[in-house]
Amino acid sequence: MATLEIKxxxxxxxxxxxxxxxxxxxxxxxxxxxxxxxxxxxxxxxKSTLAYAVAxxxxxxxxxxxxxxxxxxxxxxxxxxxxxxxxxxAMQYPVEVPGVSMSNFLRSAxxxxxxxxxxxxxxxxxxKQAMSDLEIDESFSERSVNEGFSGGEKKRHEILQLDLLxxxxxxxxxxxxxxxxxxxxxxxxxxxxxTESGDKGVLLITHYTRILKHIKPDYVHVFVKGQVAExxxxxxxxxxxxxxxxxxxxxKEAAAQS
Amino acid sequence: MTExxxxxxxxxxxxxxxxxxxxxxxxxxxxxxxxxYDVRAFEVPGGREEDWRFTPMKxxxxxxxxxASATGSLxxxxxGDSAAKVExxxxxxxxxxxxxxxxxxxxxQAWSSFTEATVVTIPKDxxxxxxxxxxxxxxxxxxTAYGHLQVRAEPLSxxxxxxxxxxxxxxxxxxxxxxxxSARLSVITIHxxxxxxxxxxxxxxxxxxxxxxxxxxxxLGGDLVRVNTKxxxxxxxxxxxxxxxxxxxxxxxxxxxxxxxxxxPNCRSNVTYKGALQGDSARSVWIGDVLIQARAEGTETFELxxxxxxTEGARADSVPNLxxxxxxxAGAGHASAIGRFDDEQLFYLQARGIxxxxxxxxxxxxxxxxxxxxxxxxEVRERLEAAIDKELAAAGE
Ligand SMILES: Nc1ncnc2c1ncn2[C@@H]1O[C@H](COP(=O)(O)OP(=O)(O)OP(=O)(O)O)[C@@H](O)[C@H]1O
Ligand SMILES: [Mg+2]
Numbered sequence: 001m002a003t004l005e006i007k008x009x010x011x012x013x014x015x016x017x018x019x020x021x022x023x024x025x026x027x028x029x030x031x032x033x034x035x036x037x038x039x040x041x042x043x044x045x046x047k048s049t050l051a052y053a054v055a056x057x058x059x060x061x062x063x064x065x066x067x068x069x070x071x072x073x074x075x076x077x078x079x080x081x082x083x084x085x086x087x088x089x090a091m092q093y094p095v096e097v098p099g100v101s102m103s104n105f106l107r108s109a110x111x112x113x114x115x116x117x118x119x120x121x122x123x124x125x126x127x128k129q130a131m132s133d134l135e136i137d138e139s140f141s142e143r144s145v146n147e148g149f150s151g152g153e154k155k156r157h158e159i160l161q162l163d164l165l166x167x168x169x170x171x172x173x174x175x176x177x178x179x180x181x182x183x184x185x186x187x188x189x190x191x192x193x194x195t196e197s198g199d200k201g202v203l204l205i206t207h208y209t210r211i212l213k214h215i216k217p218d219y220v221h222v223f224v225k226g227q228v229a230e231x232x233x234x235x236x237x238x239x240x241x242x243x244x245x246x247x248x249x250x251x252k253e254a255a256a257q258s
Numbered sequence: 259m260t261e262x263x264x265x266x267x268x269x270x271x272x273x274x275x276x277x278x279x280x281x282x283x284x285x286x287x288x289x290x291x292x293x294x295y296d297v298r299a300f301e302v303p304g305g306r307e308e309d310w311r312f313t314p315m316k317x318x319x320x321x322x323x324x325x326a327s328a329t330g331s332l333x334x335x336x337x338g339d340s341a342a343k344v345e346x347x348x349x350x351x352x353x354x355x356x357x358x359x360x361x362x363x364x365x366x367q368a369w370s371s372f373t374e375a376t377v378v379t380i381p382k383d384x385x386x387x388x389x390x391x392x393x394x395x396x397x398x399x400x401x402t403a404y405g406h407l408q409v410r411a412e413p414l415s416x417x418x419x420x421x422x423x424x425x426x427x428x429x430x431x432x433x434x435x436x437x438x439x440s441a442r443l444s445v446i447t448i449h450x451x452x453x454x455x456x457x458x459x460x461x462x463x464x465x466x467x468x469x470x471x472x473x474x475x476x477x478l479g480g481d482l483v484r485v486n487t488k489x490x491x492x493x494x495x496x497x498x499x500x501x502x503x504x505x506x507x508x509x510x511x512x513x514x515x516x517x518x519x520x521x522x523p524n525c526r527s528n529v530t531y532k533g534a535l536q537g538d539s540a541r542s543v544w545i546g547d548v549l550i551q552a553r554a555e556g557t558e559t560f561e562l563x564x565x566x567x568x569t570e571g572a573r574a575d576s577v578p579n580l581x582x583x584x585x586x587x588a589g590a591g592h593a594s595a596i597g598r599f600d601d602e603q604l605f606y607l608q609a610r611g612i613x614x615x616x617x618x619x620x621x622x623x624x625x626x627x628x629x630x631x632x633x634x635x636x637e638v639r640e641r642l643e644a645a646i647d648k649e650l651a652a653a654g655e
Contacts, residue, residue, distance in 0.1 A: 055609050058601060083611035095606035099624025105607070108620065112611035144624070145606075161610060 002033045002070050002086070004169045004201060009065035011053040023049045025226035026065070031169060031201040038212060038237060039205045041223030042245050047205045048092050050223075051173045055089040056082050069169070084113055086168030090158035090175050092205075097145035102157070103127070105145045106164060113165050130163045133193065135186050151178035159190035166194065169201040176211035188214030209241040224248045289519060289549025289581045293359035297324070297370045300363035309362055312543040312575055314511055317482045319402070319428045319456050321364045326428055327371075330397025332405040334376045337393070339386035342417065343379040353377060354408060357434035358462030358488055365460035365486065368404045368430035375406035378419065380441070386417035389446075389635050396425030396455055405431035411441035413466070418444040420638060429457040437469035439493070444472040446638055450645070451480035461487040465496035465525070474633055475502035475531070477512045478645055484513040489527060491554075496525040501629045503642070505649050506572065508537025515545040518561070520554035529561035532629055534622055535572035536649070546578045546592065555586040565596040566625050619650055 011024040023046045031037050041047050053060045054067055056079040067074040074082055097105070106127060111117045118126070131138060134156045146154050155175050162170055172191065176184055188211060194200055204215060212234070220236040222229045222245070229248045230236065288308070294300065302323045305315040310322075320326030336344045347354070354375055360366040380386055397403035409419050421433070437443040449457060457480055465471050477483050489498050498518070506512045518527040533542045546561040565574035578592035600621065607617035623630075626646060633639040 055605075057605055078614065079605060079608035080611055080613050080617070083609055089609055091606070091609075095602045097603045097606060097621065097624060099627035100607075100620050104620070105610070108607075108612050108616065109610035112613065112616075165610065 002168045002199075002201065003068070004031045004087075005068040006030070006050075006054065007066045007068070009050070009053065009067065010063045011049060011060050012063055013049065013060050020061070022063070023060075023226050024053060027227060029203075029221065029228060031203055033168060033199045033201045035219065036195065036202045036204060036215060036217045038217035038220045039203055039223055040207065040209075040220065040237070040240055042249060043207070045223050046226040047223055048173055049226075051089050051171045051203075051205060054171060055079065055087065080112065083167070084115075088162060088165060088167035088170040090155075090162060090170065090172040092173040092177070094146050094154040094158055096147045098147050100145050101142055102145055103141040106161065109161065110164055113167070126164065130160055133163070134160050134190050136160060152180065152183045155179060155187055156183065156190075159187050159194075162194050163190055166200075168199075169203070170194065171203045171205065173205045174207060175204075176206055176208060184211065185214065191215055209237050212237050222248050287549070287581060288547050288579055289517065291361045291517070293361045294366060295355065295359055295369050297363060297366040300366055303363060312545075313484060313513060314482065317456060317511065318364070318458065321367065321402075321428065321430045321456070321458050324367065326402045326430070328402055328404055330401030330403045330427060331373075332397060332403045332429065332431070333395040334405075334407070335393045335395075336376070336378060336390065338390040338420075339388040339417070341380065341384045341386040342390040343381060345377045345379070347375050347377055349373065349375070351375065351377070353410070354406065354434070357408070357436050357464040358490060360432065360460060361486065361488065362460070364430050364458045365432055368406070368432050368458075368460070371404035371430070372406040372432075375408060377408045377410065380411045380415040380417040380443070382412040383414045384412075385415065389418040389420050391420040391422060393422045393424065396423070396427035396429055396451060396457075399426040399454055400428070402428040402430075405429065407431065408434040408436070409443070409445060410434075410436040411438060411443040413439040413441060416442040418446070418635060420635060421445060421447045423447075423449050423451060423457065426452040426454050427456075429455065429459070431457070431459050433459060433461045435461060435463045435471070435473070437465050437471045439466035440468045441466065442470040444474075444634075446474040446633065446635065447476065447485075448638070449477040449480060449483045449485070451483070453479065453481060455480040456482045458484045459486070461485065463487065463489040463498065465489070465491050465498060467493035468495035469497070471496070471498045473498070473500040474629075475500070475514065476642060477502075477504040477514070478649070480510065480512075482511045482513075484511075484515070486515045486517075488517045488519060490519045491522040491525045494522055494524045496522065498525075498527045500527070500529045501632060502531035503626050503629050504531070504533040504542060505646060506533065506535045506540040506542045507649060507652070508540055511541045511543075513543040515543075515547075516561070517547045517549065518559060519549050519551070520557045520559065521551045523554055524556040525554065526558045528559070530629060531563045532565070532626055533563075533574065534566045534568055534625065534646075534649075535574055536568035538571040540572040542574045544574075544576045544594075546594075548580045548590065548592070550580075550582045550584060550587055550590060552583045555584055556588050557584075557590065558588040559590045561592045563594045564625075566599060566622065567596060568599045568622070615651075619647060622646065622650055
């Protein structure tokens with residue numbers, strides 16, 4: 001049983017026009033293993049910023065608050081230490097790394113997070129299975145990480161990494177956006193396979209409610225202006241689908257269903 | 259602050275797509291160069307001249323002004339495939355100088371100053387199965403030596419030649435690489451000197467009809483290394499690929515100047531150089547000139563230079579330049595870029611648990627990978643990979 005606790009987290013980013021700008025204005029959130037939290041909010045509310053701040057992206061400066069993983073301060077760890085401690089971020093825009101093959105990358109990541117190099121024979125099988133589950137063609141193994149991948153292919157590969165690395169906690173940043181109906185099903189199945197064991201915690205950031213038809217959240221949070229504005233059960237997602245964020249923002253913006 | 263600079267001239271600037279069938283009259287030609295075997299025909303450069311403005315003249319140790327007289331000699335060893343004929347000849351040998359004449363004062367100085375030359379010949383219609391390795395040892399610390407080497411692949415022959423520069427000293431030399439009609443010649447040049455070394459090398463490449471030339475230039479060691487590479491085509495169908503990698507550390511100056519002189523129709527040239535820089539005052543210069551002369555119809559050419567600035571305080575200059583004097587070309591283009599080490603890539607790898615040092619190594623290896631992959635001599639490729647890893651480890655960041 002593991003716990004990820006985010007307490008009164010404030011973070012800022014350096015912008016070219018306005019200097020440093022506070023984006024997270026006091027985030028409180030606790031995710032326990034076995035729980036799926038849907039995290040919804042309008043564009044620009046700071047969802048990705050929260051994800052990056054927890055993962056340790058150098059662009060985002062945490063000014064106060066804390067992030068505890070089983071009581072250990074995550075903010076004091078380097079980016080790779082956080083990942084080895086069991087945190088995973090599926091990025092909204094996965095990064096291309098030219099010249100580094102997907103297979104080399106996956107193996108390096110598995111070696112790092114597991115603490116030892118996986119046995120070659122098992123590993124090859126494991127990767128093959130995971131790729132075929134996500135309907136990823138084998139030829140991707142020899143391609144450079146994310147280079148020239150379509151938006152949907154990148155998202156599938158994020159979930160491929162999730163399935164292989166099996167972190168304690170996963171923050172999935174709009175993994176559903178840019179996917180067609182079939183891809184959404186394939187990717188959702190991948191996420192459900194990951195949580196199957198019942199000991200994983202997920203923070204599912206999304207702008208749309210359609211992925212919640214495939215992945216049933218235990219909790220739903222509405223995120224506005226860098227804070228959790230309201231938390232509830234799955235019924236909150238239904239309300240968002242009906243009436244959008246207007247109750248929270250005062251502006252008309254639908255939680256598009258597409 | 260990272261003082262990386264990027265300059266472009268010629269019609270495409272940063273455009274990677276390449277120009278199609280377009281002729282632009284050059285403002286002032288960099289392609290048509292004065293050449294002479296006589297050192298006195300060149301003025302002593304002061305450092306402001308176009309050809310010298312990036313070079314720290316003091317660190318040339320007198321190679322450019324006649325003050326560096328020969329106080330030592332180069333030791334040249336040739337090993338490898340026995341099909342290659344190796345000769346040591348004196349200045350009077352008529353084959354010398356046929357690939358091209360010196361285009362700057364140091365090349366002319368080297369031409370006037372060498373006493374014996376090494377000629378490696380791959381005889382007609384012979385395929386050398388094994389690489390031929392020419393190891394050139396510098397004259398030793400603070401000694402000056404001038405050298406001359408010619409590699410000649412006779413018609414229909416095929417060979418891979420590794421030119422491996424090592425050691426210390428001050429070196430000025432000319433290297434002729436000749437691929438005669440339908441020959442296939444690959445030359446891998448490795449400048450891996452000790453920290454004190456200064457080398458100014460002029461490479462004269464000449465291709466016969468339907469000749470295929472492959473060049474890998476690798477610059478790692480030395481205080482100052484400046485390499486001029488000029489490719490000329492003697493007839494139609496010549497095909498030249500020039501790939502380069504360099505890694506400049508603290509205090510190093512690595513300069514590569516290339517000129518693809520297309521004076522014949524239906525020839526092809528492709529230049530791809532990639533460099534990484536790290537440490538205080540690490541410096542690299544890349545000048546890529548392409549001249550497509552009026553009669554060189556059907557020319558196809560592309561040149562690319564990319565630089566990865568790994569730390570603050572390093573500086574890369576990159577100047578691609580394309581002069582086109584005919585409208586009937588198959589394609590021409592160039593691209594050049596200087597990038598900071600990519601924090602996003604590093605973050606992505608680290609976010610998957612990969613430790614910083616390893617992530618950095620993966621990114622830099624990936625950057626050079628495209629070129630290193632094409633080195634077919636395994637020992638050389640592995641040596642370079644190891645050298646790059648070592649450079650990265652040395653940064654200790
Ligand atoms: N690197 C940055 N430079 C400047 N502003 C930034 C930067 N990163 C984020 N911001 C700003 O911070 C705010 C929150 O951005 P963030 O990407 O976290 O929002 P989001 O909720 O993920 O939005 P979306 O639904 O569009 O993905 C926005 O106003 C954004 O413009
Ligand atoms: Mg976002």
